[in-house]
Amino acid sequence: MLVRTSRISTILALTLALALSAHADSRTQLKPGWNLFSPEQDVDMGREVAKQADRELSILNDRQATTYIDALGKQLAAHAPGGEKYPFQFKIVNDKAINAFALPGGFVYINRGAIEAADNEAQIAGVMAHEIGHVVLRHGTNQVSKAYLAQAPLSILGGVLGSNSVGSVLAQLGVGFAANSILLKYSRDAERQADLMGTQTLYDTGYDPKAMVQFFEKIQAESKGRASEFFSDHPNPENRISSVQHEIEKLGGMPPRARSDSPDFHEIKNKLAGMPAPPKAGTKAATNGRPSDNRNGKPDLPSTRYTTYNGRDLQFRYPDNWHQYGQGSAMTLAPDGGIINNGALAYGMMIATFEPHYDRQGQISLEEATDQLVDELRRSNPNMRVMRSHERTRVGRERGLSTELSNDSPAGGRETDWIVTVLRPDGMLYYFVGVAPNREFSSYNRAFEDVIDSVRIK
Ligand SMILES: [Zn+2]
Numbered sequence: 102m103l104v105r106t107s108r109i110s111t112i113l114a115l116t117l118a119l120a121l122s123a124h125a126d127s128r129t130q131l132k133p134g135w136n137l138f139s140p141e142q143d144v145d146m147g148r149e150v151a152k153q154a155d156r157e158l159s160i161l162n163d164r165q166a167t168t169y170i171d172a173l174g175k176q177l178a179a180h181a182p183g184g185e186k187y188p189f190q191f192k193i194v195n196d197k198a199i200n201a202f203a204l205p206g207g208f209v210y211i212n213r214g215a216i217e218a219a220d221n222e223a224q225i226a227g228v229m230a231h232e233i234g235h236v237v238l239r240h241g242t243n244q245v246s247k248a249y250l251a252q253a254p255l256s257i258l259g260g261v262l263g264s265n266s267v268g269s270v271l272a273q274l275g276v277g278f279a280a281n282s283i284l285l286k287y288s289r290d291a292e293r294q295a296d297l298m299g300t301q302t303l304y305d306t307g308y309d310p311k312a313m314v315q316f317f318e319k320i321q322a323e324s325k326g327r328a329s330e331f332f333s334d335h336p337n338p339e340n341r342i343s344s345v346q347h348e349i350e351k352l353g354g355m356p357p358r359a360r361s362d363s364p365d366f367h368e369i370k371n372k373l374a375g376m377p378a379p380p381k382a383g384t385k386a387a388t389n390g391r392p393s394d395n396r397n398g399k400p401d402l403p404s405t406r407y408t409t410y411n412g413r414d415l416q417f418r419y420p421d422n423w424h425q426y427g428q429g430s431a432m433t434l435a436p437d438g439g440i441i442n443n444g445a446l447a448y449g450m451m452i453a454t455f456e457p458h459y460d461r462q463g464q465i466s467l468e469e470a471t472d473q474l475v476d477e478l479r480r481s482n483p484n485m486r487v488m489r490s491h492e493r494t495r496v497g498r499e500r501g502l503s504t505e506l507s508n509d510s511p512a513g514g515r516e517t518d519w520i521v522t523v524l525r526p527d528g529m530l531y532y533f534v535g536v537a538p539n540r541e542f543s544s545y546n547r548a549f550e551d552v553i554d555s556v557r558i559k
Contacts, residue, residue, distance in 0.1 A: 126351060126352045126353045127351045128301055128348065128351050128352055129297050129301075129348060129351065131182075131234075131238060131294050131297060131298050131301075132238075133183075133237070133238050133239040133243065134238075134239070134240075134243045135243065135246060135247075136239055136242050136243050136246050137242070137245075137246040138242045138245070138246065140183075140186045140187070140206075140239070142242070143187070143205035143206040143236075143239060143241070143242050144187060144188065144205070144206035144207070145206070146204075146205050146206065146241075146242060146245070147204040147205040147206030147207065147208045147241075148206060148208065149426070150204050150205075150208075150284060151204050151208040153424070154204065154208070154210065155192075158194050158196070158210065159194065159195040159196065159379060160192055160193070160194060160195065161192075161193040161194065161195040161213055161373075161376075163193070163372070163373075163376070165369065165372065166193055166216075166369045166372060166373060167191075167192065167193055169365055169366075169369050170191045170192075170193055170211055170216070170225075170229075170369075171190060171191045171192075173191075173222070173225070173226060173229065174189060174190075174191035174209060174211075174229050174233070175189055175191070176306060177226060177229055177230050177233055177302055177303075177306050178207065178233050178236075179306075180302050180305040180306045181230070181233045181234065181236075181237045181298065181302045182237060182298075183237040184207075184233065184236075184237055186237075187206050187207030187236055187237070188206070188207055189207035189209065189233070189236070190207065190208055190209070191209045191210075191211060191229065192208075192209070192210050192211070193210075193211055193212070193213055193216065193373075194210050194211065194212045194213065195213050195379040196212045196213060196214060196379055197212070197213065197214040197217075197378070197379055198212055198214050198330045199212065199214045199215045199218045199320050199324075199330065199331050200212045200214065200215060200330040200331045200334060201215050201228050201229070201231075201232050201331070202232065202285050202334055203232035203233070203235045203236050203241075204241060204284060205236065205239065205241040205242045205245075205284065206236070207233075207236050209229065209232050209233070209236070211225070211228065211229065211232075213373050213376075213379065215228055215331075216369065216370055216373055217370060217373055217374055218316075218319070218320060218323075219316060219366075219370070220315075220316075220319070221312070221361050221362040221366065222308075222360070222361065222362050222363045222365070222366035223303065223308045223309045223312030223359075223360065223361040223362065224312045224313070224315060224316040224319075225316075225366065226303060226306070226308050226312065226313075227299060227303055227308070227312040227313025227314070227315070227316050228313065228316060230298075230299035230300075230302040230303050230306075230308075230313060231295045231296060231298075231299035231313055231335070232295075232299075233298075233299070233302060234294065234295035234296070234297075234298030234299045234302065235287065235291065235295045237298065238291070238294050238295065238298060240287050240291040240294075240295070241284040241285070243291075244283050244284065244286070244287070244288075245283060245284065248283050285334055286334075287334075287335060287336070288336075289336050289337070289338040289339070290338070292335050292336055292337070292338045292341075293338035293339075293341075293344065295335070296313070296314070296338065296341060296344065296345055296348075297344070297345070297348050299313050300313060300314070300345050300348050300349060300352075301348070301352065304349070304352050304356055307356055307358070307359065307360050308356075308359060308360050308361065309355065309359040309360065309361040310345075310348075310349050310352065310355070310356070310359070311345075311346075311349065311355075312361060313345065314341065314342050314345040314346075317331075317337075317341065317342075318342065320332075321337075399438065399448075399512075399541075400435075400436035400437060400438040400439045400448045401422055401436055401437070402544055402545075403420040403422065403423070403436070403544075403545060403547070403548035404420040404421050404422040404423075405420070406420070406421045407419060407420060407421060407551065407555075408420075408421040410425060410432075413559070414525070414558065414559050415452070415531070415556065415557070415558060415559065416555075416556070416557040416559065417452075417497075417552055417555045417556045417557070418551065418552065418555040419434050419450070419548075419552050420436075420548050420551075422436050422437075423435055423436050423439070423449060423450075424436070424437070431451070431452075431453045431454075432451065432452045432453070433446060433449060433450070433451050433452075434449050434450045434451075434452070434552075435448060435449030435450075436448060436449060441511050441512060445511030446511075446536050447510055447511045447512040447516070447536065447537075447538065448512075448536065448537050448538075448541075448545065449535075449536060450533060450534060450535050450536065450549060450552060451532075451533070451534045451536070452531070452532070452533050452534075453531075453532055453534075454525070454529045454530065454531055454532075455470070455473070455474045455477070455529065455530040455531075455532055456529055456530070457469070457470035457473050457474070457528075457529075457530055458473060459528070465524075465528075467500065467501075467502050467522065467523070467524050467530075468491055468502065470522065470524060470530045471490075471491075471502050471504060471520075471522040471530070471532075472490075474520075474522065474530060474532055475487060475490070475504060475506070475520070478506070482508055482509075484508060484509045485506050485507070485508040485518070486506065486507045486508070487504065487505075487506055488505040488506060488507050488517075489503070489504065489505040490502075490504045490505070491504075492504070494521060494553070495553075495554075496521055496523040496531075496533070496553055496556050496558075497553075497554065497555065497556040497557050497558065498557070499523045499524075499556075499558060500523070501521050501522060501523040501553070502521070502522045502523075503519070503520070503521050504519075504520040504521075504522070505517060505518070505519055505520070506518040506519075506520060507539070510538045510539075512538050513538075514538055514539060514540065515538070515539045516536060516537060516538045516539060516542075517535075517536075517537060517538075517539055517542040518534050518535070518536050519534065519535040519536075519542075519546075519549055520532055520533070520534050521533045521553050523556075523558070525558060526558070531558070533549075533552065533553055533556075535548075535549030535552075
């Protein structure tokens with residue numbers, strides 16, 4: 102009995118000592134920066150953009166390879182502080198360029214080229230730990246927050262700026278999955294943080310913490326003279342290597358029995374190397390039957406095939422080559438390329454709600470409510486002019502009002518903003534805005550009318 106007790110207390114003491122030594126390191130403390138969004142909204146935003154990424158990238162569908170990468174990533178994410186808040190998923194992109202990126206909320210993409218370039222498991226784990234660092238430090242939404250604050254006053258959506266809809270924020274900022282997306286353009290400071298957190302995560306997962314920076318050195322050496330995609334997405338912070346080495350010292354040097362490799366890694370690496378070369382960039386869109394870029398960079402014209410939006414309060418149909426961003430009180434429908442200059446809608450439609458000020462008797466006419474909305478829009482768009490107003494129309498089965506405005510187009514020149522308003526049973530005003538440059542408005546008018554015709558207010 103006595104022996105057992107003492108043995109238990111010895112074990113306890115050992116455990117405590119280990120726990121203490123684990124916390125005795127003097128690692129750099131890293132925390133997410135200022136953010137307008139909640140971690141849950143990071144997930145919403147990431148999921149939205151990941152849908153787009155899945156459509157636009159060629160995702161490698163090899164079950165064994167994906168299972169391996171996803172399991173490795175989840176194991177690393179479990180050791181990243183705050184990682185439990187995000188539903189991490191890891192996919193392989195069938196692209197030979199050595200690159201990787203992470204969307205907010207834990208949607209991580211690793212290029213096939215990065216896996217093939219890694220010498221061992223710890224190196225690819227290092228790249229993934231770096232990406233996980235961007236996620237838990239919330240670098241993507243931190244940048245969106247800053248951009249939103251800077252640009253919101255210019256938005257045409259004067260009446261809905263207070264909305265919490267993540268989709269509407271994305272739409273206003275034109276954030277999507279694109280090479281120049283602000284979600285993926287990190288500062289050198291963010292890179293430095295992701296390096297340090299990636300190194301800490303490698304260490305805590307039991308990998309050789311030097312592996313991440315070894316991989317960066319290797320791809321830098323191999324890409325001499327050429328711009329490496331990885332470093333254009335993840336700009337090299339100053340003294341990258343020495344700051345990581347310094348961090349490893351702070352952690353207490355190499356972890357005991359540090360792992361650096363596994364047979365599984367080499368099996369996957371060999372399998373990928375044996376697969377046919379990936380399709381060249383851009384061919385995915387072409388083979389999907391999407392018209393290629395034959396309109397001088399302008400978005401494709403509205404499709405004549407329609408898809409249905411069926412929301413809680415509203416139902417309507419819209420061209421099936423438009424994407425829907427946001428929902429509820431603020432929604433944007435736009436083709437690829439319809440939202441430009443970091444957030445301005447140049448081609449497409451917005452659907453939003455506006456709360457008019459009622460008079461003392463609690464009365465308001467559709468005309469008065471519409472005038473209030475137009476005043477509000479003009480306040481945030483000084484070059485906006487009213488061309489036609491107070492014209493009767495129908496919104497599905499309801500009485501509506503048509504207003505035509507002219508404004509500066511973010512695509513250059515002037516644009517037409519066709520606004521149709523309708524009062525909702527709860528007293529709010531719905532407004533639909535069809536937007537296109539003047540010279541192209543006639544190509545969009547029909548689609549705008551079809552949307553308005555199809556509206557059903559529930
Ligand atoms: Zn990075």
